[in-house]
Amino acid sequence: MIIVTGASKGLGAAICERFIAEGYDVFGLARDVSELNFDGQACDVSSYDQVKFIAQSLKKNKAVITGIVNAAGIASMNLAVTTPPNITQSIIQTNLVGTIYCCQLFAPLMFRNRCGSIINFSTIAVALGLKGESIYAASKAGVEAFSRTFAREISGFNVRVNCISPGPINTDLLKGVTSKQIDCMVAQQIISKQFVPSNVCDLVEMLLDEKSSSLSGQVLNVGGV
Amino acid sequence: MGIQTATDLIIDSVKEVLEIDGLEVEVSADMPLIGSESALDSMDLVELCLALEEKASDCGFEFDWTSETAMSRSRSMFRSVKSLSEEYIRQYEARK
Numbered sequence: 001m002i003i004v005t006g007a008s009k010g011l012g013a014a015i016c017e018r019f020i021a022e023g024y025d026v027f028g029l030a031r032d033v034s035e036l037n038f039d040g041q042a043c044d045v046s047s048y049d050q051v052k053f054i055a056q057s058l059k060k061n062k063a064v065i066t067g068i069v070n071a072a073g074i075a076s077m078n079l080a081v082t083t084p085p086n087i088t089q090s091i092i093q094t095n096l097v098g099t100i101y102c103c104q105l106f107a108p109l110m111f112r113n114r115c116g117s118i119i120n121f122s123t124i125a126v127a128l129g130l131k132g133e134s135i136y137a138a139s140k141a142g143v144e145a146f147s148r149t150f151a152r153e154i155s156g157f158n159v160r161v162n163c164i165s166p167g168p169i170n171t172d173l174l175k176g177v178t179s180k181q182i183d184c185m186v187a188q189q190i191i192s193k194q195f196v197p198s199n200v201c202d203l204v205e206m207l208l209d210e211k212s213s214s215l216s217g218q219v220l221n222v223g224g225v
Numbered sequence: 226m227g228i229q230t231a232t233d234l235i236i237d238s239v240k241e242v243l244e245i246d247g248l249e250v251e252v253s254a255d256m257p258l259i260g261s262e263s264a265l266d267s268m269d270l271v272e273l274c275l276a277l278e279e280k281a282s283d284c285g286f287e288f289d290w291t292s293e294t295a296m297s298r299s300r301s302m303f304r305s306v307k308s309l310s311e312e313y314i315r316q317y318e319a320r321k
Contacts, residue, residue, distance in 0.1 A: 056287065059287075104291070111271065112279075157271075
């Protein structure tokens with residue numbers, strides 16, 4: 001079974017769709033699962049208790065987890081000095097702390113089988129230091145640092161942890177970003193083109209595959225930086 | 226399950242974990258499970274928790290090793306085999 005957080009929208013939904021089409025057993029988590037047409041449960045990843053409840057029920061049901069894709073995330077493009085404290089708190093809590101909670105509580109479900117792959121999500125904004133994304137970038141820089149370190153902590157259990165760092169992909173997270181800003185981001189990538197969700201799904205597929213067994217603690221930048 | 230049974234179970238589990246590392250260590254109720262005097266490294270501690278989780282499941286309860294006090298030096302359930310046994314029993318008795 002592959003757990004995907006943020007399963008109801010954006011990249012998370014695209015990843016679920018891809019893996020379901022390929023016959024994988026996908027378990028989606030999202031705050032609102034009313035529109036999910038596959039197995040899933042409501043869960044706000046920023047709540048330790050909610051994530052723990054899911055982990056406990058998966059354990060009770062003896063679910064065999066082979067992959068965790070932490071795609072849940074929020075964004076609010078704003079200058080740091082004009083960002084209200086509740087927005088700052090919310091971005092850090094969901095993007096960074098939520099990813100940490102999911103890793104802490106779901107990873108032990110894979111330890112017993114001595115195999116598994118965890119994929120966390122960063123952003124090109126970390127590498128490029130994009131103006132107007134300082135708090136979002138800070139939350140994702142934390143995800144990168146956590147992923148590299150967590151990868152070392154759990155490598156003895158043959159569980160790998162990697163990050164995918166997409167550039168501007170057309171999802172809800174890009175709301176409020178102008179096409180000029182998108183062009184500017186794309187121009188800074190090594191491959192100067194705007195990628196689409198299926199390109200990210202390809203990388204997720206690769207990282208979940210045993211063929212990536214030599215990769216852990218890495219950040220894969222979509223488009224290259 | 227009584228405290229002695231829990232202590233024996235934890236001593237056996239600690240021995241099993243250390244045996245994987247090729248270590249034969251005398252394990253007593255006073256043995257620390259964290260800190261510089263512990264024979265267990267961090268990976269061993271996770272292995273021990275997984276083993277105890279499995280054994281708890283066989284006994285019909287869930288062993289939660291992620292509590293806020295789990296790693297606190299002064300209050301941690303991992304201070305010693307004895308403190309872990311006490312917590313294990315507490316969780317066993319709190320089962321619904």
